[in-house]
Every structure is written in C-alpha cells, then in structure tokens.
Amino acid sequence: ETCLDCGHECLSAVQSAVPICIAAGFEYTEALVGCVQKLLVLFNQCKTCLSSLVCCVTDSCDFCDCNCNHLLRFDAPVSSPAVQQHSWLFNGECQFAFIGTPDCEDCDGKQAYKSVNCSKEVYLHYHDYILDGRWVITEGLDDDDTLAVLRNKGDGLDDEECPEKETFSWEFRSQRS
Numbered sequence: 251e252t253c254l255d256c257g258h259e260c261l262s263a264v265q266s267a268v269p270i271c272i273a274a275g276f277e278y279t280e281a282l283v284g285c286v287q288k289l290l291v292l293f294n295q296c297k298t299c300l301s302s303l304v305c306c307v308t309d310s311c312d313f314c315d316c317n318c319n320h321l322l323r324f325d326a327p328v329s330s331p332a333v334q335q336h337s338w339l340f341n342g343e344c345q346f347a348f349i350g351t352p353d354c355e356d357c358d359g360k361q362a363y364k365s366v367n368c369s370k371e372v373y374l375h376y377h378d379y380i381l382d383g384r385w386v387i388t389e390g391l392d393d394d395d396t397l398a399v400l401r402n403k404g405d406g407l408d409d410e411e412c413p414e415k416e417t418f419s420w421e422f423r424s425q426r427s
Contacts, residue, residue, distance in 0.1 A: 322414055
C-alpha cells in the first residue's frame, strides 16, 4: 500500500506534456505557450497526485486526511522492562485523550493528548526541533524529552501527526540508577 495516489489520467497528461515542454526548451516560440497550456492541464489532472505527494512527504494533517485516533492506550508484554518500571502507563484503564493543539514550548501547533484514568497526570505531545522532532510523555506540556517517561524519536520528517502511526520504537526512561 502506498500513500501516493496518481491515476492513469495524470500519467497520460504528463506523457503528453513532456515532448512539448522539451521542444519549448530548445526554442522560444509557440511551443513555450503549448508547454504552459499542457502544464495547466497537467496540474488539473494531477491535483490528487500532487496532493498525495505532499501528504507522503510531510504527513501533515494540513494536507492529508490523517484519521488519527483521539483516545490512545499503550500496550506492551507484561514481561517488558517498560511495563515493569512504568506499570501505571500500561494499566488497561490508563488512556490518552486528544486535547487539541495547545500553546506550548517547541510544540509548534502539533497535537497533544492528556492522560485519563492514569495514576499520574502526564501529557503525550510532539516536540518539534530544527532538525528533528519526537513524541514524548512528560508531566508538563513544556517539558522536553530529557524529562520524558517515554519517547519516540521517529525520523523527524513525517511523524508529527499521529503517535499511533509512528513506526519507530518507543524508548522509556529507566528508574534504575
């Protein structure tokens, strides 16, 4: 399954525009006008494809239909070190409810979740940095991953919209010294 959605209409439009635009590159005549006309047709027939390309690259809900869940729960094997050290987080009742895009330091308008029915009040939120970003679970919305109970560094490119769709492994902070 791919996020790129380009159909036959778009491919045909590209195939018909390429020769005209190549010819326009060699001469400044009506071929240039033909190229511009073909590109306008191309844009209309490839609008879905271009939108899906932007969506694939950015994974931003500004461009994509993200379908993020608004109630999340963490799960791990009972024997995992994360469950052993942070059992409250993996309690079947502990969930994270979507609270919107609050104003917080380094969040840059990204989505945030607040714990519900957990023995600790924490936030699951995305921190965006210049070169990368990451999902973190912290006690405060302004806290970064140095204070995180759990974090997911992701790839920094297309992981800021839905924590449940993150493909990178989650890391937990050990309580052991």
